[in-house]
Amino acid sequence: MLFNTFSRSKLLVDDELKEVIETGHFDKVDTEMVEQLQRCRVIIDDTTDEFKKFTDLYNKRVYTPFEYEFTIIPTYDCNVACYYCNHSNKTLSHELLQKLKVFFSKELEKSECQNVAVRIAGGEPLLHPELVFDILEELSCITEEYGKNFFSALATNGTLLTKEVLERLSFLNAVQVTFEGCRSYHDHVRHDYTGTFDRAVTSAEMVLNAGIVLNVRVHVSQDSIPRMEELFWFLHSSGILGSHTMITAAPVVTTTICPLYPSKCTESEAASLLPQAWEEAKKCGISLSGMPSPAYERLACPYVTPTSLIVDPTGTIYTCLMAANEKTDAAGSLEKGFHSPISDVPDFRDTECEECQFLVLCGGYCTWRQYQSEPGSCETRSLLAERVKLHLKSTYPLME
Secondary structure, three states: OEEOOOOOOEEOOOHHHHHHHHHOOHHHOOHHHHHHHHHOOOOOOOOOOHHHHHHHHHHHHHHOOOEEEEEEOOEOOOOOOOOOOOOOOOEOOHHHHHHHHHHHHHHHHHOOOOEEEEEEOOOOHHHOHHHHHHHHHHHHHHHHHOOOEEEEEEEEOOOOOOHHHHHHOOOOOEEEEEEOOOHHHHHHHOOOOOOHHHHHHHHHHHHHHOOOEEEEEEEEOOOOHHHHHHHHHHHHHHOOOOOOEEEEEEEOOOOOOOOOOOOOOOOHHHOOHHHHHHHHHHHOOOOOOOOOOOOOOOOOOHHHOOOEEEEOOOOEEEOOHHHOOOHHHOOEEOOOEEOOOOOOOOOOOOOOOOOOOOHHHHOOOOHHHHHHOOOOOOOHHHHHHHHHHHHHHHHOHHHO
16 A cells, blocks of 8 residues: 555555555556556656645644644642652642733734633642633633634543533533543552542543533553553443544653653654554554644644743743743743743754655654754654554555
8 A cells, every 4th residue: 555645645556566666667657557646646746846845834834823822730739649740739829820811911912813722731720620710711701802712621630520610611622531541550540549430431421411522541551551452442332432522542651751742752662552552442443543634734743833832830831841840941931921942843854854754744853852952763753654554454454
């Protein structure tokens, strides 16, 4: 199967044609086949610069974003003790909330984006539900004053969500609930001396019953993989994976890894975990790995745009989640404003990305890694290859 990442065309080829394409000896095939390869953009004119075309599209997507993305961490505190998370009791004060409102208003005033997305993360934000209510209600009102569209989302471990809380957050567009694995493993990792798995399931059901989009996030580790199929069968039969549910998988490893977009910044330690999870999910009729979209349509990481910011409980501003809670990597503060310590969108020329078959789907290396001068080996390429293969096999069973 030949798959063109730019044109998205797919073509079944035999070994002879495969060799012709790889060697460029198109004189060995007839005119009709050459014309078909041209229509599929396997063959392009010598004057066509696909690399420039991609970078132009990508930079346009980055520098003319369609939304202002604001991630707020109201607290680093949490009520469960996951082994991989370092949390503290830092919580946004009333004084800083007032400064947040002023900063938010100024940003919207100068932003041309018509859509505003506010995401509440943690820690566990529902340890302070009144604070969450205040943040979302205040920012929603400010957004309305500027005539913009307001979207909001909440990430929670699902242990503190109640019907009363959800009623006050009925305007939410999405809620993320995370599962560590099957019931026993989840309760072992996310322990608060009571069963947290069943409470997370109940929260997921409440979210759907409220007409809110549910994002089920599945954490994958070497310890959870052996019984991951048990979780997927449960989710498949539970009824929570419907048309209003998205499901994603993220590796949990000992090395530093992007908490929101792990497949973009994955370490080699985790590179094999995601494909295993995808295969386990597929056995249970669950798709975790659809065909990736071109990076100029859907950014692999939104924090490359100038309108994506993170504010933590101390009022510190960051431009990447990898930097959160690291003062030396801060981009500014609510009082002083911000500037990005991370460089502009990278120039892919003269890098390994320029010749990479997956650049169109990936959008290049992680800008945070480049800023840290620790690019390391690229595992994103292998993950994208596995996603493409799995999608094609699912679409064309004869490839199995």
